[in-house]
Amino acid sequence: MLILTCPYCGVKAEETELSPGGEAHLKRIGPDGTAADFEAYLFARKNIKGVHFERWRHAYGCGKWFLAARDTHTMQVYGTYKAQTAHATDEIVANARQARPEWVPDWPQASEAVVG
Amino acid sequence: MPSRRYSVFAIAREALRQHRGWTRAWTSPEPRDRYKVVIVGAGGHGLATAYYLGKNHGITDVAVIEKGWLGGGNTGRNTTIIRSNYLQDPSAAIYDKALKLYETLSQDLNYNVMFSPRGLIMLAQTEHEVRGYRRTVHANALQGVATEWIEPARVKDLVPIINIDGPRYPVLGGLYQARGGTARHDAVAWGYARACSDMGMHVIQNCEVTGVETAGGQVRAVNTAKGRIGCDKLALVVAGHSSQLAEMAGFRLPIESVPLQAMVSEPVKPCMDVVVMANTVHGYMSQSDKGEMVIGGGTDSHNAFTQRGSWHHVEETVRALVETFPMISRLKMLRQWGGIVDMTGDRSPILSATPVGGVFVNCGWGTGGFKAIPGSGWAMAELVAQGRPGPLAAAFGLNRFREGRFIDESVAAGVAH
Ligand SMILES: Cc1cc2nc3c(=O)[nH]c(=O)nc-3n(C[C@H](O)[C@H](O)[C@H](O)COP(=O)(O)OP(=O)(O)OC[C@H]3O[C@@H](n4cnc5c(N)ncnc54)[C@H](O)[C@@H]3O)c2cc1C
Numbered sequence: 001m002l003i004l005t006c007p008y009c010g011v012k013a014e015e016t017e018l019s020p021g022g023e024a025h026l027k028r029i030g031p032d033g034t035a036a037d038f039e040a041y042l043f044a045r046k047n048i049k050g051v052h053f054e055r056w057r058h059a060y061g062c063g064k065w066f067l068a069a070r071d072t073h074t075m076q077v078y079g080t081y082k083a084q085t086a087h088a089t090d091e092i093v094a095n096a097r098q099a100r101p102e103w104v105p106d107w108p109q110a111s112e113a114v115v116g
Numbered sequence: 117m118p119s120r121r122y123s124v125f126a127i128a129r130e131a132l133r134q135h136r137g138w139t140r141a142w143t144s145p146e147p148r149d150r151y152k153v154v155i156v157g158a159g160g161h162g163l164a165t166a167y168y169l170g171k172n173h174g175i176t177d178v179a180v181i182e183k184g185w186l187g188g189g190n191t192g193r194n195t196t197i198i199r200s201n202y203l204q205d206p207s208a209a210i211y212d213k214a215l216k217l218y219e220t221l222s223q224d225l226n227y228n229v230m231f232s233p234r235g236l237i238m239l240a241q242t243e244h245e246v247r248g249y250r251r252t253v254h255a256n257a258l259q260g261v262a263t264e265w266i267e268p269a270r271v272k273d274l275v276p277i278i279n280i281d282g283p284r285y286p287v288l289g290g291l292y293q294a295r296g297g298t299a300r301h302d303a304v305a306w307g308y309a310r311a312c313s314d315m316g317m318h319v320i321q322n323c324e325v326t327g328v329e330t331a332g333g334q335v336r337a338v339n340t341a342k343g344r345i346g347c348d349k350l351a352l353v354v355a356g357h358s359s360q361l362a363e364m365a366g367f368r369l370p371i372e373s374v375p376l377q378a379m380v381s382e383p384v385k386p387c388m389d390v391v392v393m394a395n396t397v398h399g400y401m402s403q404s405d406k407g408e409m410v411i412g413g414g415t416d417s418h419n420a421f422t423q424r425g426s427w428h429h430v431e432e433t434v435r436a437l438v439e440t441f442p443m444i445s446r447l448k449m450l451r452q453w454g455g456i457v458d459m460t461g462d463r464s465p466i467l468s469a470t471p472v473g474g475v476f477v478n479c480g481w482g483t484g485g486f487k488a489i490p491g492s493g494w495a496m497a498e499l500v501a502q503g504r505p506g507p508l509a510a511a512f513g514l515n516r517f518r519e520g521r522f523i524d525e526s527v528a529a530g531v532a533h
């Protein structure tokens with residue numbers, strides 16, 4: 001039984017209380033995007049076997065959308081975070097790296113980020 | 117060495133010498149360092165692709181590479197329902213081709229796949245379903261697929277153990293396909309493997325593919341647990357792991373992998389000689405030759421690669437079936453398991469060339485690809501041999517997503533099956 005803690009109301013919700021929303025952090029393609037970009041946005045999915053970021057709605061609770069980091073292979077939950085966040089928190093990244101040392105986030109890390 | 121034919125005479129001969137003359141059904145060779153065609157995944161679809169490459173196109177320099185044991189994926193985990201009562205024309209064509217091939221598969225392979233065309237009913241339990249299935253019956257008539265709409269009394273006649281009076285969802289009728297039924301899933305994989313081995317192909321088990329080597333946009337080889345294996349053409353036929361293989365080759369697929377469950381009861385005396393699917397309450401059931409009630413459950417709502425699935429589906433499925441078949445309320449369940457199914461948005465498969473030259477995919481059969489194995493192998497072999505799809509595969513290309521030409525089977529695939 002999958003249990004996720006809703007980051008808004010703090011309730012530990014089990015799976016039947018939640019409804020799934022698929023892969024998180026998909027970037028919508030703007031008017032100047034190509035057909036291939038738009039196709040990728042609509043259909044191509046990472047479908048990761050490992051650390052997966054995904055959308056959930058606390059449907060039978062507070063009703064809000066939130067995000068979760070979960071391992072699709074081991075079913076370990078690395079943490080949940082609010083929907084208005086560009087990336088998972090450092091704490092979640094640390095949890096995931098502890099379980100899977102070979103895993104690296106696919107977004108720029110603070111140390112690599114270009115400042116200016 | 118080709119294996120000896122199985123026949124009633126072979127059984128009699130072996131009976132006279134304490135069954136010591138049976139030989140292995142297929143060989144377990146070490147891989148060569150290259151093949152004309154490498155197929156990843158020795159499930160039913162991969163093996164059938166190999167078989168028709170040899171049989172229909174004369175290509176036998178083929179290896180089928182499997183990370184576990186052959187048929188150990190969804191092919192050995194499914195509830196074996198076979199039918200071709202789909203709604204859209206391209207689906208009717210490929211699923212009915214498969215059903216026709218199933219009808220003579222035991223003779224064709226000289227291997228008893230125990231195909232049992234016992235008839236199949238999809239129950240209509242809401243007005244919406246009544247209209248949906250009547251529409252399917254009409255579509256099937258135009259496609260030349262024999263199905264019929266039957267009234268509740270006929271349903272009761274065919275399935276005496278059913279409760280047609282509800283209380284929540286009375287049976288309002290059903291979509292009946294008399295040619296539908298079941299087959300022995302392992303035997304389908306084993307029969308194809310034996311026939312491939314007889315043609316000199318290599319079925320290589322316990323050999324995970326870990327990488328795809330390309331040069332100038334063209335496939336060169338696969339890296340495996342048993343070393344590098346070169347190939348001219350590569351077919352990825354790995355169901356729930358399609359996205360992983362695609363990633364190795366450098367592209368993404370419109371696929372998500374989710375666990376789908378099934379379970380079987382303790383064996384009981386024969387009580388139901390048709391397959392019954394109840395899509396509204398979400399459950400379906402048939403009786404195996406051993407007497408077990410074979411029950412299909414739900415798919416998980418979230419991506420996962422655990423071959424077990426969420427627990428609450430068990431209750432959901434059993435609750436629905438107890439209402440429809442009150443007599444099973446006293447049955448104990450013997451086993452429960454899951455398989456990782458590869459879902460597309462339109463619930464139709466993908467048989468396609470890919471952005472990488474020489475690489476072809478066959479995936480997206482999701483919850484319902486056992487019934488399609490022979491037809492899919494036939495169409496995939498044509499695609500791989502000729503480099504472009506024949507009439508059966510043409511509509512199932514990857515480009516349908518970009519072009520918005522979906523083959524919407526979400527109604528036909530109302531439950532996992
Ligand atoms: C519980 C359940 C019930 C079902 N019920 C029905 C039903 O009643 N009727 C129906 O028509 N369909 C049903 N299905 C669907 C059906 O089982 C599948 O669509 C079909 O078996 C897929 O066959 P396949 O050969 O594509 O995949 P599989 O049989 O899964 O074969 C793929 C193979 O690829 C191998 N592989 C994966 N990754 C690698 C790698 N890196 N290297 C080498 N090998 C690899 C796997 O080990 C596996 O053996 C059901 C499925 C499930 C799970």
Ligand SMILES: [Zn+2]
Binds near residue numbers: 007008011064
């Ligand atoms: Zn909440």
